[in-house]
Amino acid sequence: MAHKLPARGRPAAEVLADLKTFSSADPDYRHGRLWSLAYYQDEDYAAFLGEAYSAFAGANGLNPTVFKSLKRFENEIIEATAALLHGTPEVCGVVTSGGTESCLLAVKTYRDRARQVRGVSRPEMILPVTAHVAWFKASEYFDVKVRLLPLDKHLRADVAQLERLINRNTVMILGSAPEYPHGTIDPIEAFAELALKHGVPLHVDACVGGFILPFMAMNGRKLPLWDYRVPGVTSISADLHKYGYAAKGPRPSPTATWTSSSTRCSSTRTGPVASSPRRRCWAPGPGAPTRRRGPPCSTWASPATAIWRDAPSRPSTGCEKASGRFPGCT
Incomplete structure (x- = not known):
């Protein structure tokens, strides 16, 4: 492989400058030149999501019984989603990686x-x-x-x-x-x-x-x-990362909800049981780091949960901005 780890560490500013060049061949999604793959609002909102992510980026969220904020993020995301979808109190679910x-x-x-x-x-x-x-x-x-x-x-x-x-x-x-x-x-x-x-x-x-x-x-x-x-x-x-306007990329944001009668949990494992239907523990994607609380935090902060939940009788900021582009959202 041509690319190798550098012999010495590099200045942060130099690394960040290099990162900016990586997107030179990417489509201009910021100005509406890409459908479906990106759901962009503006730079202020992107910075807001990044700030929410970074607030928990270094914390270990592998075990929600220890890091209780992780479970709170997921619980409140699922509760808000279930309510939006007219679910009864029995509806449960998980936040997934995609x-x-x-x-x-x-x-x-x-x-x-x-x-x-x-x-x-x-x-x-x-x-x-x-x-x-x-x-x-x-x-x-x-x-x-x-x-x-x-x-x-x-x-x-x-x-x-x-x-x-x-x-x-x-x-x-x-x-x-x-x-x-x-x-x-x-x-x-x-x-x-x-x-x-x-x-x-x-x-x-x-x-x-x-x-x-x-x-x-x-x-x-x-x-x-x-x-x-x-x-x-x-x-x-x-998917919260579509018209829920949660961050895309290596962050878990879609939700899957079930009526409780449609699923049952059982285990023959000895010792502590960590029951979860998801395939991985907050792993954002193949080869990406795991155990971070940034992903569920930035998802919780998106309009679909934090903002829409507080104003359920009116469309979100994101829906208002989409009203001229998405048929039916008027």
Whole structure:
């Protein structure tokens, strides 16, 4: 490898100057020249998130029973998210390291539940053809067969063809709010009726819509029901680093919430039990440092939790700024 560690340490100013050159070939996301991959407001807000992150960047947050602030961050993020999604007090959840992990957790949870409760040994899940690629990754990780649901003429998952795909091996059904390719919301209410009829969990992938659809509705936009107001919806994933405006990059910000009846926790481990469905302990990504409390702190400080929670009856600063660019948020 050409790049090696320097023989001696370098001045901090020199290192920071080098870092600025790294982005020379990156797209200009600060001026609206990039869709989907970055959700930028302004430099003041970016500095605010950085300050929140740095306040806990050096603290060890591996064990929330010792560093209680870590658990407080997560609890309050989940409480605010569950309330926004019209969850009842029984709704619980976790802050994950990314939208992909949220999808993986749902598949693993429902595979394990079907194995324990119904003795399913050849698990299958029903995905619309527009499902995010993370769901197919989860299929490979956890050996859950995918049965694909085609679209109707409105570019939504075709509920008329859903019931024929359900069988005794079905461990979960997926709907999106919205799906990525066309921005349409799948018919979640109709999905939920069939899910309840067959006793199959229904997950809603709201990674894009979770933190903007509620505010579109608050502003008078008529939307189909898609969240916990729909009987039969058992879990939802939503990305705070999109329209929640939490920091992107190596910070855990998406959330995955469940109704408590959809999951059960058990352990045969001797000694202290640290129960968690997440794949890693606040690890922000492959090869990145772990055990930092900066990520959940900066997520807690984002509008989606600290600001929106205090003003639930009106759109957040972020939604107000997006109103001219995102259809429906007016």
